[in-house]
Amino acid sequence: MSIEVAKHAGFCSGVRSAVNQALETARVCRQKNLACRSLGPLINNPDAVKALEKEGLIAVEQPKDAKGCVLIIRSHGVTEAVYNEALGLALEVIDCTCPFVKRLHETVENYSKDGLPIVLIGDRRHPEVIGTAGWCKGQVHFVENIKDVNALPPSCKDALVVSQTTFRLETFKRLVEHLKLRFPGILVSNTICSATKVRQEEARELATRSDRMIVVGGKNSANTRKLFETCLSWCPNTILVERAADLPSHCRPSGVKIGITAGASTPDWSLKEVVITMNDIEKIDQMTPESVEEQAQEPVQQEAIQEETAQEEAVPVEAVQEEAIQKEAAEEEPVQEEAIQEEVIQEEVIQEEVIQEEAVQGEPIQEEAQEPKEQAPKGDMHMLQEAVSNFERIRTGQTLEGKVVLVGEDEISVNIDYKADGLLKKSDMVDEDVQVGDTIEVEIIRLNDGEGNVILSQRNIVNKKLWAELVEKYETGEYVEGIGKQAVKGGLIAFISNVRTFIPASHLARHYVENVGQFVGQTLKLKIIELDNDKKRLVASRKLVLEEEKAKAKAEVWARLAEGDVVKGIVRRFTNFGAFVDLGGVDGLIHITDISWNRNVSPRDVFKENQEVDVLVLALDPERERISLGYKQLQPTPWDDVEEKYPVGSILVRKVVRIRPFGAFIELEPGVDGLCHISQVSVNRINKVEDVLKPGQEVAVKVLNVDPDAKRISLSIREAMEDPSFDYSTFIPGDDLEEEPVEEQGEEVETPVKEQVEEPTEEVVEEPAEEPVEEPTEEQVEEPVEEPAEEVVEEPAKEPVEEPAEEPAEEPVEEPAEEVVEEPVEEQAPEAEEKESEK
Numbered sequence: 012m013s014i015e016v017a018k019h020a021g022f023c024s025g026v027r028s029a030v031n032q033a034l035e036t037a038r039v040c041r042q043k044n045l046a047c048r049s050l051g052p053l054i055n056n057p058d059a060v061k062a063l064e065k066e067g068l069i070a071v072e073q074p075k076d077a078k079g080c081v082l083i084i085r086s087h088g089v090t091e092a093v094y095n096e097a098l099g100l101a102l103e104v105i106d107c108t109c110p111f112v113k114r115l116h117e118t119v120e121n122y123s124k125d126g127l128p129i130v131l132i133g134d135r136r137h138p139e140v141i142g143t144a145g146w147c148k149g150q151v152h153f154v155e156n157i158k159d160v161n162a163l164p165p166s167c168k169d170a171l172v173v174s175q176t177t178f179r180l181e182t183f184k185r186l187v188e189h190l191k192l193r194f195p196g197i198l199v200s201n202t203i204c205s206a207t208k209v210r211q212e213e214a215r216e217l218a219t220r221s222d223r224m225i226v227v228g229g230k231n232s233a234n235t236r237k238l239f240e241t242c243l244s245w246c247p248n249t250i251l252v253e254r255a256a257d258l259p260s261h262c263r264p265s266g267v268k269i270g271i272t273a274g275a276s277t278p279d280w281s282l283k284e285v286v287i288t289m290n291d292i293e294k295i296d297q298m299t300p301e302s303v304e305e306q307a308q309e310p311v312q313q314e315a316i317q318e319e320t321a322q323e324e325a326v327p328v329e330a331v332q333e334e335a336i337q338k339e340a341a342e343e344e345p346v347q348e349e350a351i352q353e354e355v356i357q358e359e360v361i362q363e364e365v366i367q368e369e370a371v372q373g374e375p376i377q378e379e380a381q382e383p384k385e386q387a388p389k390g391d392m393h394m395l396q397e398a399v400s401n402f403e404r405i406r407t408g409q410t411l412e413g414k415v416v417l418v419g420e421d422e423i424s425v426n427i428d429y430k431a432d433g434l435l436k437k438s439d440m441v442d443e444d445v446q447v448g449d450t451i452e453v454e455i456i457r458l459n460d461g462e463g464n465v466i467l468s469q470r471n472i473v474n475k476k477l478w479a480e481l482v483e484k485y486e487t488g489e490y491v492e493g494i495g496k497q498a499v500k501g502g503l504i505a506f507i508s509n510v511r512t513f514i515p516a517s518h519l520a521r522h523y524v525e526n527v528g529q530f531v532g533q534t535l536k537l538k539i540i541e542l543d544n545d546k547k548r549l550v551a552s553r554k555l556v557l558e559e560e561k562a563k564a565k566a567e568v569w570a571r572l573a574e575g576d577v578v579k580g581i582v583r584r585f586t587n588f589g590a591f592v593d594l595g596g597v598d599g600l601i602h603i604t605d606i607s608w609n610r611n612v613s614p615r616d617v618f619k620e621n622q623e624v625d626v627l628v629l630a631l632d633p634e635r636e637r638i639s640l641g642y643k644q645l646q647p648t649p650w651d652d653v654e655e656k657y658p659v660g661s662i663l664v665r666k667v668v669r670i671r672p673f674g675a676f677i678e679l680e681p682g683v684d685g686l687c688h689i690s691q692v693s694v695n696r697i698n699k700v701e702d703v704l705k706p707g708q709e710v711a712v713k714v715l716n717v718d719p720d721a722k723r724i725s726l727s728i729r730e731a732m733e734d735p736s737f738d739y740s741t742f743i744p745g746d747d748l749e750e751e752p753v754e755e756q757g758e759e760v761e762t763p764v765k766e767q768v769e770e771p772t773e774e775v776v777e778e779p780a781e782e783p784v785e786e787p788t789e790e791q792v793e794e795p796v797e798e799p800a801e802e803v804v805e806e807p808a809k810e811p812v813e814e815p816a817e818e819p820a821e822e823p824v825e826e827p828a829e830e831v832v833e834e835p836v837e838e839q840a841p842e843a844e845e846k847e848s849e850k
């Protein structure tokens with residue numbers, strides 16, 4: 012299907028000039044408070060006449076009705092008598108007679124001044140023909156058909172044959188042939204105006220290549236009717252309409268070629284309205300029932316269709332507009348050159364030249380033909396268009412206000428100041444509480460539903476505003492909310508208000524999403540990443556929102572954190588080297604050594620998942636985005652009152668926790684270990700600590716020294732054994748090892764232990780007790796003491812000091828430390844995110 016608009020269609024130069032002069036005159040009259048009248052309707056177009064009335068130009072039938080007024084003579088012209096009468100009665104006469112008509116008047120007046128007859132071909136009832144006849148000084152014979160030719164009197168052999176300016180050219184030629192048969196020497200002047208000729212020739216050509224023709228113009232316009240007749244003779248499917256609303260419902264153009272033309276008195280906007288409506292009809296016809304239904308469900312899409320329509324319309328409509336401005340020149344050029352030469356039928360060349368000379372001598376035709384162009388500012392045409400639009404011009408996609416005149420069950424009727432009320436279906440309403448008399452804003456979505464109804468929509472207006480908002484949010488990056496609707500291949504369909512939006516699966520979360528369906532029904536914070544203005548479709552991302560929010564939260568956390576701060580966090584996960592704590596978008600690590608003063612606990616012994624904790628910010632590394640936290644630092648240290656709890660000289664029963672070559676560490680309480688140097692393990696000299704002690708073994712120890720600052724406590728099993736105030740018999744070192752070595756060391760281990768335990772005990776405790784006590788005292792002081800002293804002072808001195816600090820550093824600390832370094836905080840994000848999305 013295609014639509015072709017005739018290049019020369021709509022206002023001719025004569026009509027355009029008359030309208031412009033009339034509008035200007037009406038404007039001046041309003042300013043001067045004068046009445047403005049036209050002798051008969053200015054042009055034969057009801058829409059334009061109504062518009063002119065609004066401008067104050069009222070049509071009257073006779074000059075006497077314009078007494079004291081400014082009177083406009085329309086383009087058809089009037090008789091000499093009427094003109095003179097008007098001059099005598101009217102305040103002022105503005106002669107808008109078309110130059111072509113005026114030239115015709117002068118031609119017949121000059122030819123007939125000596126009483127020669129005139130044969131005037133045309134409609135004898137038409138104002139132009141009546142007016143022309145009034146300028147003839149001799150007899151006038153009207154001819155419309157062959158019968159009229161045959162009825163002419165013999166005196167017509169001396170007549171000059173002229174034509175109504177808008178007469179059909181083909182008919183004129185045929186009649187002239189008959190006239191020549193009757194009066195071979197008759198003079199002929201083709202006075203059909205070039206605007207009419209051009210329109211008719213174009214219309215004929217367009218009709219021959221079109222399946223259907225639409226002629227736009229007033230039904231009382233002679234030139235429009237002639238145009239219609241011309242088209243009809245070449246294209247049987249020709250219709251005549253005054254405006255778009257007159258297009259019949261059966262005028263469905265699917266699969267056919269449509270030609271459109273318009274009479275010389277047809278305003279441009281009437282033609283454009285018809286072209287636009289035809290495009291609308293075509294679009295609707297091309298839509299499948301499904302798409303129509305979809306369109307109803309998603310009104311936003313209508314805009315796309317309308318926009319497409321507008322784009323497609325652009326060429327023909329613009330072409331028409333261009334024509335409207337330029338066609339005067341195009342029409343007048345041939346007129347000036349050919350007005351007389353081509354009008355004269357070729358066979359009558361010599362005779363026509365005589366007429367031509369007379370005509371030219373009689374008046375400056377060319378000058379007058381150009382006059383309308385010079386005197387017709389385009390602004391006046393716009394004034395008329397504007398005036399018409401005030402009461403009747405509407406177009407598809409236009410938003411206007413209307414008054415509710417009827418509220419039905421399924422639709423309401425709205426007065427939109429148009430010839431027909433608009434229908435607003437409830438499915439297209441936004442404000443459901445509408446009452447008769449309310450003024451509401453509506454959009455025209457169709458000029459004609461096939462039954463002459465104008466179809467309106469409120470939802471389109473809302474959708475347009477919504478779309479505009481979405482476009483703005485897309486451009487600014489502002490977040491929007493959408494609701495997950497359906498899981499589809501590759502992602503999720505969501506709706507942001509009423510706009511269909513696709514979220515690719517890779518944009519649903521910061522991690523891989525296996526079950527897209529989990530987002531159906533969820534309200535999602537989204538960012539629009541693609542926008543198709545034509546299809547009104549969106550693509551959005553949730554992942555970007557999450558990433559941006561995380562980055563923002565991270566920046567905020569980093570901005571407020573400082574080393575030494577105590578902050579709250581949530582324990583999120585555990586590793587073998589510590590626990591990660593969420594500080595509100597950023598995770599920090601509590602290393603295992605900073606969890607508890609008791610180094611024998613695991614993170615899970617202290618924390619529960621999602622537990623809120625207060626932590627101390629130990630260190631910040633922005634470059635590596637690492638935050639070191641401490642928990643134990645906020646807890647009381649067990650060393651705070653060790654001197655009171657473990658006074659020097661007291662004897663305690665505790666367990667061995669670690670064996671080292673230089674001694675055994677004995678836990679006094681969690682976090683407080685004391686060292687029993689190898690020299691203090693037994694009353695006898697031993698080679699290896701493990702020969703006597705095993706981890707887990709309970710022993711009695713005497714507190715030799717307490718140094719809270721150095722976190723060092725020296726213990727002695729030997730002195731506990733030798734202390735007379737303590738009954739060590741139930742805590743003989745090695746006693747409780749009887750069972751332990753059985754499995755691992757077998758009989759060989761058991762036996763020596765028993766021996767070691769029982770025999771030395773007797774020696775030490777019962778018999779040799781005195782001696783070893785006395786003598787070793789000396790040794791301790793003088794000889795043997797040197798060595799043990801060295802050992803006690805140096806090794807243990809390092810050990811207890813270093814041990815709490817270094818031991819963990821060597822064993823559990825070193826490795827986790829590496830892991831802390833390698834384990835980037837970022838890596839925790841996916842898990843954290845997983846949890847988030849699972850929520």
Ligand code: SF4
Pocket residue numbers: 023024025026086109110111112176177204205206207234275
């Ligand atoms: S149709 Fe021709 S004669 Fe009539 S007003 Fe237009 S230009 Fe003038």
